[in-house]
Amino acid sequence: MRTLPLLWIAFTLSAAEPSYFREIRPVFERQCQGCHQPNLRSSNLDLTNYEGLKAGGKRGPALGLIVQYLTGEMKPQMPLGLPPLPPEQIDLVRSWVAAGGQDDTPEGARETISAGAPTVYSLPPVLTALAFSPDGKMLAVSGNREILLHTLDGSAPPKRLPGLSDSILSLAFSKDGSLLVAGGGTPARFGEIQFWDLPTGTLRRSVMMTGDTVFGVSLSPDSTRVAAGCTDNTVRIVDAATGKELNKMGAHENWVLGTVFGVDGKRVVSVGRDRSAKLTDAATGAFQENVNALRGELAAVARHPSKDIVVIGGEDRVAYVYLMDRPKNMKIADDTTLIRKLERQNGVIAALAWSPDGRRIAVAGAAPEVNVYDADTGARVAACTGHSAGIYSVAFSPDGATLATGGFDGTVRLYDAATGVLKKAFVPVQLERPASELGGLR
Ligand code: HEC
Incomplete structure (x- = not known):
């Protein structure tokens, strides 16, 4: 019977x-829009929507070319620098x-x-990431x-850096301030790490990964590598x-929500929903050990500025302060490397920051307050109040004098880090009246 296979082919x-x-x-x-997007337009091609694909790039409409670029018949094979797509x-x-x-x-x-x-904003956006530039003059806000x-001195209007990701969950400046790294994505669609050139404010590169937002993106101390936590x-x-x-x-056995490099940049501590803080070798990828004894899910990690000591929380x-390393003869994670436990917060912990001089730790989360602790004694030194909802991000200024906070209420607050006195509060975007409201007034 020859008709059956033919029918089957026609059907499929x-x-x-x-x-x-x-x-x-x-x-x-x-796989493609990291390079073929409005911000970068590699070969003048935008693949973020159908119109861009139809219009094509330098070589004309892309529909007729795309398969050849995917198979490698046309060189260089796409996606450039990445493994070819599966057949x-x-x-x-x-x-x-x-x-x-x-x-x-x-x-x-x-x-x-x-x-x-x-x-266009009709409401203040939920603030999920904040970072001070190394010279302390600028604050990057998601x-x-x-x-x-x-x-920060208000001498220029804020510069806008629009990208593809709906949300930016992490921000980090390189040591020399010439690069701003942003991690985020669009839930259930893609994760992205953006590399912005400063002071020009142009996108140098965008790296797409996984099919979901990336979390807890951090830079190595020498600013040469980036670590990202993923939902895979x-x-x-x-x-x-x-x-x-x-x-x-x-x-890890569940989503990774936070990462930080060790002092020498050779190792990474990552935390996540599987409740563990894991130490891995950044060069080989080899798992070294669990840093903590398992308790609840972990959402945040920060490191002492000059020692291999981390604070984790969730x-x-x-918030628990741990040594990154445990004595060589110990295989099972017990709590001998736990240096200190900080006071229990009024809500789950979402963000942690260690001051640049190593003396203070800021703890923030679901409760509308940020507490600052003496890192050596564990005593609370300041309570930053006045928020109306949960906090997702905290950052110390490079001189350690200011603590910036941001969260659900869309207001950036700058506190005196030593006393908790509010110095300044502002909504970081220009608010417009929604079109629907204007229509009703006409
Ligand atoms: C890392 C960056 C990068 C990624 C990712 C990437 N491209 Fe490209 N693409 C380029 C560059 C650069 C060129 C120009 C290459 C050249 O001509 O030397 C190019 C050229 C092309 C062209 C030719 C456009 C023209 O008219 O010149 C097509 C088509 C294309 N890419 C499709 C894709 C597709 C489809 C994907 C995803 C599967 C992809 N690319 C992923 C960087 C990238």
Whole structure:
């Protein structure tokens, strides 16, 4: 019987006409838009939406070229510098192109999937990340689909750095202040690490990873590598100069939410939902040991500025100060490396910061307050009050005098870090009246 296989082929061909919106776009989103996006436009090609693909790049409309670039028939093979797409994904793109390469993006989804006009705020955004520049003159603040660079003396209006990620959850400046690294993504779609050039405020590079937001992105002390916590339970180490993934560590059993490098930059401590703080070798990716005894889920980690000592915190509301290393003859994590427990907070811990002089630790989270502790005695030295909701980010200024906080209420607050006295509070974005409200007034 020869008809059966033919029928079967005909059936699979018609059934296999892929959907741009459901099947092709997510592949481009995760594998291509790091380079082919409005901010970078490698080869003048924007693959963040169908229109960009249709318009094409330097060599004209991309529909006719894309499969050859994916297979390597056209050089350089895409995605550039990354492993080729698996054959079944290339087949998917091939059959979509063969079927005419139609756009089936639903009308309602167009707005949310393409990086379009600058964000207009009718409400203050939830603030998920803050970082001071090393000279203390600027504060980078996360916005919706952008980063805002505020000049602290108010001498210039904030600079807006719009990117692809809906949310930015981590911000870190390089030591010399020439690079701003941002980690985040769009939930259930992609994770991204953005590398911004300063002071020009242009995007140098964007590295896409996993199909979900990345958490707890940190820079090595020499600013050459970036660590990122992922929802596929891995920690990724990325080269800051090239964007290449150097290592993928899989010691965790659940989402990784925080990372920090050791003093010499050779090791990383990562924390996550599996309740563990894990020490790994950043160069080889080898797991070394659990730093802590397991208690609740962990959301934050920070390191002493000049010692291999970390503070971790999360679900059980207590911040624990641990030595990164344990004596060589000890295999099982007990608590002999626990240096100190800080006072229990009124809510789960979401953010921790260690002051640049090593003397203070700031603890923040679901409760609308930030407490500052003496790192040597564990005594509380200041309580920063006045927030109306939970805090997701805290940062000490480089001189240690100021503590910046940000969270659900969308207001940046600058406190005197020694006394907890509020020095300044501001909404970091320009608020516009929503169009619906204006319509009603006309
Ligand atoms: C790391 C950056 C990077 C990534 C990721 C990347 N590209 Fe490219 N792409 C480039 C650069 C750079 C060029 C120009 C190469 C050249 O001509 O030398 C290019 C060129 C192209 C071109 C030719 C455009 C033209 O008209 O010149 C196509 C098509 C293309 N890429 C598709 C893709 C697809 C599809 C993906 C994802 C599967 C992808 N690229 C991922 C950097 C990237």
